[in-house]
Amino acid sequence: MSIIENHKTVGSPLSEGAKLRARDVCVFYGEKQAIYNVSLDIRQNEVIALIGPSGCGKSTFLRCLNRMNDTIDICNVTGEILLDGDNIYDPRVDVVPLRATVGMVFQKPNPFPKSIYDNIAYGPRIHGLASSRVDLDEIVEKSLQRAGLWNEVKDRLHAPGTGLSGGQQQRLCIARTIAVDPEVILMDEPCSALDPIATAKIEELIDELRENYTIAIVTHSMQQAARVSQRTAYFHLGQLIEVNATDKVFTTPEHQLTEAYITGRFG
Numbered sequence: 001m002s003i004i005e006n007h008k009t010v011g012s013p014l015s016e017g018a019k020l021r022a023r024d025v026c027v028f029y030g031e032k033q034a035i036y037n038v039s040l041d042i043r044q045n046e047v048i049a050l051i052g053p054s055g056c057g058k059s060t061f062l063r064c065l066n067r068m069n070d071t072i073d074i075c076n077v078t079g080e081i082l083l084d085g086d087n088i089y090d091p092r093v094d095v096v097p098l099r100a101t102v103g104m105v106f107q108k109p110n111p112f113p114k115s116i117y118d119n120i121a122y123g124p125r126i127h128g129l130a131s132s133r134v135d136l137d138e139i140v141e142k143s144l145q146r147a148g149l150w151n152e153v154k155d156r157l158h159a160p161g162t163g164l165s166g167g168q169q170q171r172l173c174i175a176r177t178i179a180v181d182p183e184v185i186l187m188d189e190p191c192s193a194l195d196p197i198a199t200a201k202i203e204e205l206i207d208e209l210r211e212n213y214t215i216a217i218v219t220h221s222m223q224q225a226a227r228v229s230q231r232t233a234y235f236h237l238g239q240l241i242e243v244n245a246t247d248k249v250f251t252t253p254e255h256q257l258t259e260a261y262i263t264g265r266f267g
């Protein structure tokens with residue numbers, strides 16, 4: 001029997017007082033199963049990194065956490081995901097406010113073809129978060145400040161967002177996520193399109209954001225996982241193999257598959 005058929009998750013996938021709890025989550029694309037019975041808690045104000053070889057299901061699992069997989073017709077999710085104890089897959093849940101509370105930043109910066117100001121103001125307008133122009137101005141400024149972009153753009157708020165550098169665009173997308181008052185931010189390889197300097201800025205920002213938000217980040221870079229996260233979850237062929245404190249995962253992993261991956265024997 002292969003290791004994977006026989007595996008039991010090691011580490012501590014469950015915890016007290018978690019912000020998000022995934023229980024026995026399976027994901028299917030049509031007939032094909034991509035995630036197998038994953039149970040994992042994500043704690044308040046932590047950065048958790050999801051790592052593993054290409055195709056192991058990191059992004060699929062991340063997208064379960066704010067029902068982004070609902071946008072893929074053939075995708076079917078079973079199991080339970082609780083946000084502060086409430087099942088986000090309950091049919092009564094409206095995914096629009098859910099995706100504001102559990103926001104997402106994608107691999108490639110995707111600003112709207114609008115001004116910097118309107119990129120940030122768009123969400124608060126739809127969600128009715130500002131009662132006046134002054135309110136809206138305040139949200140825009142605060143979000144850009146939290147995303148570490150305010151000083152670079154405050155004199156050109158009405159210039160197109162697409163005119164910013166790649167790293168600035170990604171911080172704009174983070175500011176846009178922040179503007180609708182999220183509690184959790186999901187990041188799917190947010191630095192893979194960025195140079196090392198822009199990457200360092202986003203990593204610094206992730207560390208600052210942890211004070212106010214809970215963050216789950218998918219990354220291919222083990223150095224990045226080590227730099228930004230407190231816990232790391234290792235996925236392999238759709239299964240959660242190990243979750244532990246990040247320094248433990250990278251120094252004394254409990255599972256031989258984790259060890260093989262971090263030492264570069266596959267992946």
Ligand SMILES: Nc1ncnc2c1ncn2[C@@H]1O[C@H](COP(=O)(O)OP(=O)(O)OP(=O)(O)O)[C@@H](O)[C@H]1O
Nearest residue numbers: 029034052053054055056057058059060061072220
């Ligand atoms: N929209 C889709 N339709 C069908 N199959 C999909 C779809 N998205 C992902 N898959 C399949 O699900 C499995 C997990 O893919 P996923 O993208 O979640 O992995 P990943 O670990 O994030 O990979 P990578 O590191 O390459 O981005 C793969 O076998 C992939 O081919």
